[in-house]
Amino acid sequence: xxxxxxxxxxxxxxxxxxxxxxxxxxxxxxxxxxxxxxxxxxxxxxxxxxxxxxxxxxxxxxxxxxxxxxxxxxxxxxxxxxxxxxxxxxxxxxxxxxxxxxxxxxxxxxxxxxxxxxxxxxxxxxxxxxxxxxxxxxxxxxxxxxxxxxxxxxxxxxxxxxxxxxxxxxxxxxxxxxxxxxxxxxxxxxxxxxxxxxxxxxxxxxxxxxxxxxxxxxxxxxxxxxxxxxxxxxxxxxxxxxxxxxxxxxxxxxxxxxxxxxxxxxxxxxxxxxxxxxxxxxxxxxxxxxxxxxxxxxxxxxxxxxxxxxxxxxxxxxxxxxxxxxxxxxxxxxxxxxxxxxxxxxxxxxxxxxxxxxxxxxxxxx
Amino acid sequence: xxxxxxxxxxxxxxxxxxxxxxxxxxxxxxxxxxxxxxxxxxxxxxxxxxxxxxxxxxxxxxxxxxxxxxxxxxxxxxxxxxxxxxxxxxxxxxxxxxxxxxxxxxxxxxxxxxxxxxxxxxxxxxxxxxxxxxxxxxxxxxxxxxxxxxxxxxxxxxxxxxxxxxxxxxxxxxxxxxxxxxxxxxxxxxxxxxxxxxxxxxxxxxxxxxxxxxxxxxxxxxxxxxxxxxxxxxxxxxxxxxxxxxxxxxxxxxxxxxxxxxxxxxxxxxxxxxxxxxxxxxxxxxxxxxxxxxxxxxxxxxxxxxxxxxxxxxxxxxxxxxxxxxxxxxxxxxxxxxxxxxxxxxxxxxxxxxxxxxxxxxxxxxxxxxxxxxxxxxxxxxxxxxxxxxxxxxxxxxxxxxxxxxxxxxxxxxxxxxxxxxxxxxxx
Numbered sequence: 001x002x003x004x005x006x007x008x009x010x011x012x013x014x015x016x017x018x019x020x021x022x023x024x025x026x027x028x029x030x031x032x033x034x035x036x037x038x039x040x041x042x043x044x045x046x047x048x049x050x051x052x053x054x055x056x057x058x059x060x061x062x063x064x065x066x067x068x069x070x071x072x073x074x075x076x077x078x079x080x081x082x083x084x085x086x087x088x089x090x091x092x093x094x095x096x097x098x099x100x101x102x103x104x105x106x107x108x109x110x111x112x113x114x115x116x117x118x119x120x121x122x123x124x125x126x127x128x129x130x131x132x133x134x135x136x137x138x139x140x141x142x143x144x145x146x147x148x149x150x151x152x153x154x155x156x157x158x159x160x161x162x163x164x165x166x167x168x169x170x171x172x173x174x175x176x177x178x179x180x181x182x183x184x185x186x187x188x189x190x191x192x193x194x195x196x197x198x199x200x201x202x203x204x205x206x207x208x209x210x211x212x213x214x215x216x217x218x219x220x221x222x223x224x225x226x227x228x229x230x231x232x233x234x235x236x237x238x239x240x241x242x243x244x245x246x247x248x249x250x251x252x253x254x255x256x257x258x259x260x261x262x263x264x265x266x267x268x269x270x271x272x273x274x275x276x277x278x279x280x281x282x283x284x285x286x287x288x289x290x291x292x293x294x295x296x297x298x299x300x301x302x303x304x305x306x307x308x309x310x311x312x313x314x315x316x317x318x319x320x321x322x323x324x325x326x327x328x329x330x331x332x333x334x335x336x337x338x339x340x341x342x343x344x345x346x347x348x349x350x351x352x353x354x355x356x357x358x359x360x361x362x363x364x365x366x
Numbered sequence: 367x368x369x370x371x372x373x374x375x376x377x378x379x380x381x382x383x384x385x386x387x388x389x390x391x392x393x394x395x396x397x398x399x400x401x402x403x404x405x406x407x408x409x410x411x412x413x414x415x416x417x418x419x420x421x422x423x424x425x426x427x428x429x430x431x432x433x434x435x436x437x438x439x440x441x442x443x444x445x446x447x448x449x450x451x452x453x454x455x456x457x458x459x460x461x462x463x464x465x466x467x468x469x470x471x472x473x474x475x476x477x478x479x480x481x482x483x484x485x486x487x488x489x490x491x492x493x494x495x496x497x498x499x500x501x502x503x504x505x506x507x508x509x510x511x512x513x514x515x516x517x518x519x520x521x522x523x524x525x526x527x528x529x530x531x532x533x534x535x536x537x538x539x540x541x542x543x544x545x546x547x548x549x550x551x552x553x554x555x556x557x558x559x560x561x562x563x564x565x566x567x568x569x570x571x572x573x574x575x576x577x578x579x580x581x582x583x584x585x586x587x588x589x590x591x592x593x594x595x596x597x598x599x600x601x602x603x604x605x606x607x608x609x610x611x612x613x614x615x616x617x618x619x620x621x622x623x624x625x626x627x628x629x630x631x632x633x634x635x636x637x638x639x640x641x642x643x644x645x646x647x648x649x650x651x652x653x654x655x656x657x658x659x660x661x662x663x664x665x666x667x668x669x670x671x672x673x674x675x676x677x678x679x680x681x682x683x684x685x686x687x688x689x690x691x692x693x694x695x696x697x698x699x700x701x702x703x704x705x706x707x708x709x710x711x712x713x714x715x716x717x718x719x720x721x722x723x724x725x726x727x728x729x730x731x732x733x734x735x736x737x738x739x740x741x742x743x744x745x746x747x748x749x750x751x752x753x754x755x756x757x758x759x760x761x762x763x764x765x766x767x768x769x770x771x772x773x774x775x776x777x778x779x780x781x782x783x784x785x786x787x788x789x790x791x792x793x794x
Contacts, residue, residue: 268733294572304632304734311638317572333645335638 031082032075032160038066039171040074046175051101051140056177063165063172071112073162075119076179082156084121089156096148096187098159100179107138109172110208112163116145118263119157126151128270130263133167133208136174147181149189166205166229192275192338199276201260201284201342201363204237205229211274212342216259216267216303219346222250223355224258230359235285235324240361245347247355255296257346259303266340268305273340279365282313282329282343286360291322293356295347300329300365303341310338317351320358331365409600410542412624412650412699419689419696420625420650422602424498424542430688431542431652431700432781433471433500434464434754437709441757441766442722444711450478450487454764457487458494460706463755465495467774468781471542473500473654473702481534492540500654500702501535502545502606503528505587513553515583516563525590529597536598543601544594545627545654546587549608554579554615580615588620595622606654610639610646617647625699627654631747633734634679640687640695653701656680660756660771661748663728663741668751670772672737677703677773678780685784707768708753722759725750 033040041060050056061072079088098116113132117125127150134143159179163172200209205228217224223246230242245256263272282300295318302312311334315327343363347356408425415421422429438449438456449456464472472491477484491497506513506524514520528546535541553559555576562579569575584605591603602624607613609630616623626649630636636653643651658676662669684701687694713725728745738746754774757766 267739268736304732305736305739308633308635308637308734311642315573317576319570319572333642335641 031080032077032157033072034075034162035069035072036063036065036067036165037072039064039072042074049140049175051103051175051177053177056101056175058173058175059161060173061163061168061171063168063170065165070166071162071164073160075160076158077119078156078158082119082123084119084123084125084156087123089123089125089154090158092152092155092181095152095181095183096146097182097184098145098147098180099142099182100159101140101142101177102134102136103140103175104136104138105173105175107136109136109174110134110163110167110206111136111161111174112167113161113263114143114145115157115160115162116147117150117152117155117157118160123154123156125157126154128263128272130272133210135208140175140177146187146190148187167208169206192273194275194277195365197278197366199274199279199365201365202228202241202360203362203364204234205239207237212260212262213264214258214260215264216261216341216344217256218259219253219256220249220251221256223248223256226258232359234359235287235361237361240359242357242359243345244357245352245355247349247352249349254350255346255348257297257344259341260343261303262340262342266303266307268303268307268309268340270340271307273307273309273338274342276336276339276365279331279336281331282363282365283326284343284360284363285324285326286318286320286358287324288320288322289357289359291320293320293347293358294318294351295320295345295356295358296351297344297346298327298329299341299344299346300331301334301336301339301341302344307338307340309341310335312341324359324361336365408539410602411600412602415689415696417696418644418648420699421689422650422699428689429470429542429699430685431471431500431702432469433473433700433702434469435655435702435705436460436472436474437705438707439709439711441710441759444715444718444721445709448478448480448483450483451480455490456765457491459763459765459768460755461491461495461497463768463770463774464497464706467754467778469497471498471500471700471702472706473502473545475502475548476504477501477531477535485535485538488535488538488540492538497540498542499538499540500542500545500604501531502548503531505547505550505590507547507550507553507559512559512561513550514561515553515579515586516561516566521586521589525593528590529593532594532598536601541601543604543625543652544598545604545606546590547606548655549629550583550606551580551612552608554583554612577615580612581619584612584616585619587616588622591620591622591624604652604654610643613643613647620647623649625650625652627652629655631656631732631734633658633732633736634676635734636680636683636687640697644695644697648697650697650699652699653680653684655704656701657704657752658735658773659748659751660753660773661726661728661751662738663726663746663748664738666726669738672735673751673771674773674776675737676735678776681777681780682784682786686786691786703754705752705754707755708750708757710750710757712749 039062043058045055046058047055082088111134113130115130118128119125129147131145201212203209225244227242229239234240266272297314297316299314301309303309313329313334315329410424413421413423439447488499566575566578594603604625604627605623606627658673660670660673684698687698689696710724711721714720728747729749730747731744732747733739756769760767
């Protein structure tokens with residue numbers, strides 16, 4: 001990548017609206033559309049109430065799960081359709097924030113995250129920064145992604161958003177304008193804030209308080225069915241998590257489990273944990289469909305890698321009751337200053353030869 | 367004094383002054399003339415400092431365990447080979463290299479069958495190179511079909527074996543401490559070598575079952591520790607333990623244990639281990655097995671840089687938690703890294719043909735060693751490549767030729783001048 005070209009590119013991106021315009025061109029060729037891409041519609045020439053200039057972008061998300069994913073999003077890529085398979089990113093060194101304006105059609109639309117970088121693959125982005133979830137207002141509001149101190153030497157995913165059907169069961173329409181990289185001399189590197197308690201991993205399907213993504217499917221992942229919007233007698237609220245483990249050893253591992261991660265699929269490869277130092281315990285409610293289902297381990301923390309969790313704590317094996325029962329993982333004396341694996345369960349065939357169906361609800365750090 | 371590091375000599379000179387040092391030299395030569403060995407047995411104990419900080423004391427002086435696990439099985443042999451009786455005496459070649467590196471301790475998981483040969487090794491290492499010995503016992507962990515820790519006759523058999531070991535070697539001047547077990551605690555969870563009893567089987571709650579097994583096991587280890595101290599009050603007794611798992615039970619029933627010997631494979635860090643131990647079972651800790659392999663399972667080639675990177679980082683954390691480092695937990699007394707030489711038999715111990723091949727197949731997965739975690743199925747841990755010293759089929763003095771890996775030199779320099787604050791150091 002030649003520096004001269006990069007400088008020119010950065011200058012172009014720095015012009016208000018330039019990135020949005022580039023994105024428009026890419027989106028028109030379906031670049032970077034993810035998940036239920038069939039649920040997304042883009043109108044990049046909306047003249048009604050742009051934040052500035054004459055047009056802005058309108059995204060409509062129907063939440064109909066056209067591809068059966070339950071989520072959707074769009075990445076602004078360079079070049080088009082570059083999922084880390086080819087060179088093409090920009091060296092954005094020198095920039096330290098990304099700003100953009102957003103508003104919802106009605107207000108209350110929930111975007112799970114806005115992101116910068118994070119494209120993996122052979123030519124992976126050198127940074128992955130996310131903010132969210134964000135509840136949009138009906139009027140324009142400016143948002144900032146602090147990228148100070150991040151390695152921006154190769155960014156092919158210039159900007160992106162993701163949302164889910166659970167957060168927006170009836171879909172949503174929202175607008176974006178003036179997405180740009182900037183240099184702000186007053187901007188300081190973001191320090192990891194100490195999260196206040198309680199800190200939810202799961203409260204309800206559409207709760208903005210939920211943290212971590214149940215992305216870390218392990219072992220016989222083909223044996224698992226996961227529904228985080230089950231209406232089957234939730235402990236509290238309108239939904240709970242239902243997990244069906246069929247114990248068929250689809251991948252031959254004879255065990256299976258799920259890690260709730262931040263960001264999604266972070267196996268210690270990214271700097272993405274939360275500081276939960278104030279937590280003294282993790283509590284959750286669980287029940288088995290029949291009672292007697294055996295879960296080998298419930299765990300918080302414990303993801304190891306380049307960015308290892310600062311500690312871990314477990315309970316188990318646990319034999320579930322048919323009625324809702326609260327379980328507690330004691331965190332006293334633990335270093336919870338960096339936790340990217342917010343919660344985990346694992347079980348196996350040996351102790352559940354017929355499989356196991358169980359439910360989880362109200363999972364949180366306190 | 368058999369051997370002193372430069373630092374220790376400087377320290378002694380500051381304290382005692384040149385005159386006293388000369389007097390000491392005089393006494394040393396007088397002792398030689400009188401036929402009295404200067405290598406008399408020195409009491410080894412753990413000193414408790416304010417704030418639950420601990421120091422290992424040897425002969426009245428603080429001692430940092432700069433150790434390595436030592437099992438020099440030659441190419442083509444497996445773990446059953448009696449290297450203790452090897453006429454080529456590998457420990458003489460290795461001991462010299464260890465001393466030059468700065469190693470002051472070796473750990474043996476269990477002594478060989480020939481007691482005289484074992485004594486010879488311990489003495490040679492100590493008298494020639496100043497290297498002290500940690501002796502361990504598996505506590506029957508590999509007995510077929512499983513270690514019956516709830517069975518009295520099994521308990522007595524193993525206890526007798528351990529006490530015989532203590533009786534045989536307790537008077538060796540080079541002996542540093544005893545380690546009981548290795549990762550035997552995992553059997554209490556049923557993860558490996560699962561054992562049970564009628565009473566445990568009657569218990570429906572698996573968590574309670576785990577607690578019952580742990581109580582039996584740790585009580586038993588404590589009983590052995592108590593018996594050891596009756597016949598050998600001069601050496602600490604360590605509880606070997608995989609990670610910190612189960613120590614909340616040990617706390618209740620293992621008061622006669624002097625320290626914990628932890629087996630930890632967490633990549634470049636030990637995480638919150640030191641502070642966590644204080645909270646769980648406030649005892650000093652020796653990291654008795656840790657390390658990194660030198661084979662990149664993803665790129666399929668030897669990677670000495672990778673091994674050196676992890677080992678230096680691990681040793682840095684050990685030093686950051688020694689008693690004299692104020693910012694750390696202060697409960698670590700050192701470590702014995704895994705291991706001195708590669709062992710070519712380890713990938714498949716049941717395949718004699720494979721003992722003469724340096725297997726490039728990984729045996730397990732550990733994401734903490736993230737550099738080669740993209741290997742197929744994330745299998746990145748190459749059991750035959752953990753040596754600080756590589757072996758080759760070429761023979762030298764009747765032994766497989768030794769080639770020092772980068773980690774050898776990196777740690778040698780680290781021990782000369784430990785750099786504990788390396789925040790600016792480039793990440794690998």
